[in-house]
Amino acid sequence: MPQENSAAKVLSHLKKDILTGFFEAGHKLKMSDLKLRYQVGVNPLREALSQLVVMQLVEVQDQRGYRVCPLSPTELVDIYDTRAHIESLCVGLAIQRGDEAWEAGIVAAAYRLQTNAGLLQADGDLQAWEKLHQQFHYNIACGCGSEELLRVRLDLYEKASRYRNLWLRYNAGHGAFDVNQMEHEQLVTALLDRDVGVAQELIGKHIRMPSQVLQGLL
Numbered sequence: 518m519p520q521e522n523s524a525a526k527v528l529s530h531l532k533k534d535i536l537t538g539f540f541e542a543g544h545k546l547k548m549s550d551l552k553l554r555y556q557v558g559v560n561p562l563r564e565a566l567s568q569l570v571v572m573q574l575v576e577v578q579d580q581r582g583y584r585v586c587p588l589s590p591t592e593l594v595d596i597y598d599t600r601a602h603i604e605s606l607c608v609g610l611a612i613q614r615g616d617e618a619w620e621a622g623i624v625a626a627a628y629r630l631q632t633n634a635g636l637l638q639a640d641g642d643l644q645a646w647e648k649l650h651q652q653f654h655y656n657i658a659c660g661c662g663s664e665e666l667l668r669v670r671l672d673l674y675e676k677a678s679r680y681r682n683l684w685l686r687y688n689a690g691h692g693a694f695d696v697n698q699m700e701h702e703q704l705v706t707a708l709l710d711r712d713v714g715v716a717q718e719l720i721g722k723h724i725r726m727p728s729q730v731l732q733g734l735l
Contacts, residue, residue, distance in 0.1 A: 527551075536679055536682070537644060538682045588735055605717040607658035623705060647682070687734065
């Protein structure tokens, strides 16, 4: 049981380090470094790494070790395009099924994003803003009322994290975030108006935008 707990903790921390860019794409994951960072033995590390291979975040390198999976323009477009379709589906169902509590949650999350815009400066805490951003979009999607759909959505959101964090770092302190915030405001208006067509068009454009920028960087 202790070893299982250790493996679960290592998986959680290592996955977070990969998704947030602490370990960048292509980085070789040396056992000696990982043991020191996470204060665990080899067995929990191997178990965690095996699960990350299945998640396509880590790959085995010529049977000599592990490395973080490289970023791929093809994967980038595929993930973001699929996310756009899933988010659009969530939005359509949420507008049909969402109640007043759903509306209040969206407004509150949008307010937190707006009032913490200072986190987007070049020296700001981008990960703190990203958590607020993730919560904003979750508050919209959760109105769909489908746990299975939300699970698929979360999996895609996590797969996009490495690309999204690259976009965050690239755009820190730039005007791209002003556009991002404007899109949020337009989206909130469409959701509260229960305008399915406009809301779905806005969410699709909003989700795909980072991939269009990043294609020139990869």
